[in-house]
Amino acid sequence: MERVSLALLHYPVRQGGRTITSSITNFDIHDLARLAATYGLGAFYLVHPDEGMRALATEFVSHWFDGAGRLFNPDRTAALEKLRIVRMLDEAIADIEKREGERPFILATSATERPKTLSGEQVAGLGARPLLVLFGTADGISEELDDIIDGYAEPIDPGTGYNHLSVRSAASIFVDRLHSCKYKPLPFLRNEGV
């Protein structure tokens, strides 16, 4: 699945009805890098507009490249090779374009229905085009990005009335469903009820 990449956005995201910038969470970095490595994705972009936050993330991660982490757990180092820390979504898109020779389809995810929602079949039908899957921190991706987003995936919603997965859980489930869809011609984002 090397033509699929993930981007985790910290701006512009929603919280309490407003657009905010969220902080970086170290567990997100590790869990999503391990996910990207396990499923053989192209890259995992950690997107944050603040230079200080990006520097902090870079410092955390350096433990696994230059510090004792590489000796303690080389598997973690291998996973973090998937990580690219960037300032804006545009940088992630440009990086994929350079690598793949083609602009990726920008597929956003959300816990609630959004405009431009694609069915599982439609996502499966994107075929071999590079795919960049966006995940929002806080309460999700702000509408301000709707112009750059090509489509939203159907929410992961088992239908219990409670739908508050962590972004780590949602990204894991989404990539696993995407992986299944890639190898059989089935929709992978059905709402199946409970």
Next chain:
Amino acid sequence: MERVSLALLHYPVRQGGRTITSSITNFDIHDLARLAATYGLGAFYLVHPDEGMRALATEFVSHWFDGAGRLFNPDRTAALEKLRIVRMLDEAIADIEKREGERPFILATSATERPKTLSGEQVAGLGARPLLVLFGTADGISEELDDIIDGYAEPIDPGTGYNHLSVRSAASIFVDRLHSCKYKPLPFLRNEGV
């Protein structure tokens, strides 16, 4: 899926070829409680033999019941209502037996093949029997529990040669696959290649 429960084990688990007791990770508590609430599971048992560790977890969680957390994010409080902090796996089993009137099938998970591995069809075939799904922290569940375990699920392994998901990711993917299997008669733990 209220007849399915999760248990996260901190002892006996493996690390570096030995059986150890691991520490509690606060992110595991929140991510697995949110997962249990989103999929409507019966309960999420956090299993730790050490009284001090259990007290620490109880204190962390109290922020969401007695502290400001309930006002700040009542959805988190709702998720944490799924949490039961227990000393040993036996306590989790006894609690389910009391609630369901029947001993649950003890299904363990592992990143590597183990004896007593069930196919997806076999797990689907367990039908309406209560199910307790075990996840190990550190490098996974120790063989010492094999006597109490009724079977292992097939590893989640996309086949890239790298297979090091966080327990948060693995539990999320497993529950989502279980949810799919519950509503269509398909194996949910196929190894589909990459």
